[in-house]
Amino acid sequence: MYESINRKKRSIADITRYGNWCGKGNNGRAPIDILDAQCKKHDNCYSSRGMWNTSCDIEFLHNLARNFGAITKRGTHATAYAIAAISGFAYKVGGTAKLKSMYPILIPFIP
Structure with a gap:
């Protein structure tokens, strides 16, 4: 029973992180793909402009939307993470x- 609970905890934690830079904390390694690279830019923006800086968040949002087609090709975990962030x-x-009016590619993915 405990193994089942721990497995569920791990699967939830896995959803909230992606690659080396997306999610809480980072390991400092090179980004694994375009989504991870955008997360790194976002983290670096927070480092230089301050945590929760709105301009960093807007830039991150536009970068994800502009690269959404490439992100979806990385698989369901990347797509789900990007949709949640967007x-x-x-x-x-x-x-x-x-x-969605700015980036029609997002129409099928976000409410």
Whole structure:
């Protein structure tokens, strides 16, 4: 029973991280792909401009949206992480409707 619970905890934790830079903390290694590279840029932006800097979040959001086609080719984990990040920051650019009008590729993926 405990093994089952621990497995579920690990699977939830895995969703909140991606690659070497996406999610809480990073390991300092090279980004594994385009999504991870955008997360690294976002982390570095926070380092230089301050944590939770809105301009960093908006830049991150636009970078994810512009590269969304390449991100989806990386698989379901990358796609799910990108969708969660986009959905979480969408309000900073006026919401998901505005974002979808700017980046139609997102229409099937975000509410």
